[in-house]
Amino acid sequence: xxxxxxxxxxxxxxxxxxxLAVPAAPASAAGTGGIEVTPVxxxxxxxxxxxxxxxxxxSGAREVxxxxxxxxxxxxxxxxxAAEAHRTADGAFTVGAAGSSPYVVLPDEQVRLPxxxxxxxxxxxxxxxxxxxxxxxxxxxxxxxVVTRAATLVYLEPAPAASPSSSHRAxxxxxVGVVVLGLIGLVLVLLRRRRxxxxxxxxxxxxHLAGDGPVRSERD
Amino acid sequence: MTLRRRTALVALVASAACAAxxxxxxxxxxxxxxxxxxxxxxxxxxxxxxxxxPLGTLDLGSTGSQSFRTRVRDANFxxxxxxxxxxxxxSNLYLRRGNGTHDVMTKVPASQVSLSKGxxxxxxxxxxxxxxxxxxxxxxxxxxxxxxxxSTLGLSTSATSLLGLLTGITGPVLSLCNALTAAGPSGAAVxxxxxGALKQVTATVSDVTKLPNxxxxxxxxxxxxxxxxxxxxxxxxxxxxxxxxxxGVNVMTGAAATTLPSELVASLKTALxxxxxxxxxxxxxxxxxxxxxxxxxxxxxxxxxxVAALSATQQAALLNxxxxxxxxxxxxxxxxxxxxxxxxxxxxxxxxxPVAGTYDGTLTLTFVQx
Numbered sequence: 001x002x003x004x005x006x007x008x009x010x011x012x013x014x015x016x017x018x019x020l021a022v023p024a025a026p027a028s029a030a031g032t033g034g035i036e037v038t039p040v041x042x043x044x045x046x047x048x049x050x051x052x053x054x055x056x057x058x059s060g061a062r063e064v065x066x067x068x069x070x071x072x073x074x075x076x077x078x079x080x081x082a083a084e085a086h087r088t089a090d091g092a093f094t095v096g097a098a099g100s101s102p103y104v105v106l107p108d109e110q111v112r113l114p115x116x117x118x119x120x121x122x123x124x125x126x127x128x129x130x131x132x133x134x135x136x137x138x139x140x141x142x143x144x145x146v147v148t149r150a151a152t153l154v155y156l157e158p159a160p161a162a163s164p165s166s167s168h169r170a171x172x173x174x175x176v177g178v179v180v181l182g183l184i185g186l187v188l189v190l191l192r193r194r195r196x197x198x199x200x201x202x203x204x205x206x207x208h209l210a211g212d213g214p215v216r217s218e219r220d
Numbered sequence: 221m222t223l224r225r226r227t228a229l230v231a232l233v234a235s236a237a238c239a240a241x242x243x244x245x246x247x248x249x250x251x252x253x254x255x256x257x258x259x260x261x262x263x264x265x266x267x268x269x270x271x272x273x274p275l276g277t278l279d280l281g282s283t284g285s286q287s288f289r290t291r292v293r294d295a296n297f298x299x300x301x302x303x304x305x306x307x308x309x310x311s312n313l314y315l316r317r318g319n320g321t322h323d324v325m326t327k328v329p330a331s332q333v334s335l336s337k338g339x340x341x342x343x344x345x346x347x348x349x350x351x352x353x354x355x356x357x358x359x360x361x362x363x364x365x366x367x368x369x370x371s372t373l374g375l376s377t378s379a380t381s382l383l384g385l386l387t388g389i390t391g392p393v394l395s396l397c398n399a400l401t402a403a404g405p406s407g408a409a410v411x412x413x414x415x416g417a418l419k420q421v422t423a424t425v426s427d428v429t430k431l432p433n434x435x436x437x438x439x440x441x442x443x444x445x446x447x448x449x450x451x452x453x454x455x456x457x458x459x460x461x462x463x464x465x466x467x468g469v470n471v472m473t474g475a476a477a478t479t480l481p482s483e484l485v486a487s488l489k490t491a492l493x494x495x496x497x498x499x500x501x502x503x504x505x506x507x508x509x510x511x512x513x514x515x516x517x518x519x520x521x522x523x524x525x526x527v528a529a530l531s532a533t534q535q536a537a538l539l540n541x542x543x544x545x546x547x548x549x550x551x552x553x554x555x556x557x558x559x560x561x562x563x564x565x566x567x568x569x570x571x572x573x574p575v576a577g578t579y580d581g582t583l584t585l586t587f588v589q590x
Contacts, residue, residue: 030263
């Protein structure tokens with residue numbers, strides 16, 4: 001592919017991605033006080049996403065996108081933080097206090113959104129888990145002595161199993177290549193030997209016809 | 221030599237395939253795609269009983285109990301396959317001093333505060349539905365078509381033979397008659413399911429377990445372990461650092477939907493039948509389905525092509541001889557839901573406090589979307 005063609009392809013792909021990206025507004029989400037948290041992207045495999053499903057990195061940290069949206073025409077405020085979550089025996093979830101999750105890092109802050117505003121945010125995941133572990137991104141409102149919280153669950157999955165490194169992969173490919181070449185060489189040698197044997201037989205037969213001696217069968 | 225030829229051929233095919241894959245997108249035009257997203261939402265709040273005002277205080281007064289309402293509002297909410305729950309936790313109640321501060325050592329433990337199993341209720345359910353219609357019937361030979369259809373097609377209603385009928389007929393109508401004749405003596409059988417136009421309908425449910433996300437709640441119980449995380453006084457309680465996990469009392473749960481309850485199906489279907497236009501198709505696509513979708517139900521390619529070549533009015537006349545049957549709505553045909561769900565529990569505290577006076581605490585209600 002030429003450089004020009006390559007550029008055209010890239011431009012076309014980027015253009016299509018941009019055109020598709022524009023309408024990707026948040027869809028189904030949950031919240032309280034007129035503000036909601038939506039995982040980004042909001043649709044995965046054709047299904048609306050209502051919770052975060054995150055695979056922890058093998059090392060270091062990973063950023064996870066989400067959107068904050070004010071559903072109302074007026075400015076709205078809420079406290080935003082991450083917390084640990086636990087599944088109870090009846091399948092429901094309990095959500096801990098602000099900053100209680102060791103895996104999800106999101107500054108505990110008061111957010112204020114203008115009417116109909118949409119803000120992109122991220123939280124960080126890190127650490128290692130052995131099975132599915134839960135956390136939550138929480139929006140909290142307080143009125144007097146009543147606290148209202150809306151928690152969007154974060155399903156944390158263990159890091160993917162180790163795969164061969166690129167140098168290991170190259171070595172493996174090299175070994176496979178050598179074996180294949182060796183096999184091809186062996187087949188060629190065998191073919192050449194067989195052809196030589198056939199030629200010798202023909203020479204023998206020609207000599208016999210010329211009266212040089214008896215023809216030896218292959219069985220002999 | 222043969223080996224060399226094969227290698228060369230493989231290389232040629234591979235490079236050609238590579239060139240085709242890489243070259244094709246470069247030649248493609250950009251197609252602008254736009255979509256107006258509905259932006260469904262599910263909002264949770266806590267309101268006073270008998271009003272829609274937000275709940276700020278719960279004065280248990282001298283009776284020692286007070287009810288309130290939790291409310292989950294769905295607006296064009298799409299994901300019905302995931303459950304949600306609302307859980308309550310409670311701090312200890314601490315004695316209020318005269319100067320407005322609290323005595324952290326004098327308290328009514330959360331274990332003496334309980335939440336009852338509250339009544340559950342819901343508003344009517346408004347659904348955006350994609351109707352499914354079963355389309356059945358036969359497109360008979362042109363000679364046996366109803367007179368009204370014959371007239372629309374420009375065919376004689378008095379002809380007694382196919383030859384007589386088709387004399388002087390040309391173009392798409394002639395192609396149609398030939399295709400129907402070729403389909404067999406009984407004509408072209410049609411049997412298929414087609415999408416109707418998206419409709420918004422409202423259904424009522426007699427029971428909260430018949431909602432798309434069936435509503436249930438726990439039996440009610442006491443807050444055995446206090447929540448020290450949401451109350452400023454509780455946070456400095458000496459018991460806080462070693463406190464076990466706060467007891468969560470289930471207030472309401474909306475179960476993940478796997479199917480639509482039969483009562484809701486019946487109610488939605490009745491509403492849908494009333495909302496859909498009586499006519500299957502119209503020339504202006506304002507029927508219960510469109511001409512294009514109805515055409516999809518005709519599987520014989522020749523007949524389908526022939527019908528498609530007719531004018532919109534002729535297509536509508538022909539397709540309206542088929543029998544549409546509205547199918548039961550399913551979870552897959554429900555595009556989104558708008559409704560509101562409530563629980564009305566009562567918070568109660570035992571009144572045998574260690575010291576007479578007013579005690580304050582914090583009630584936390586947490587909504588969790590799975």
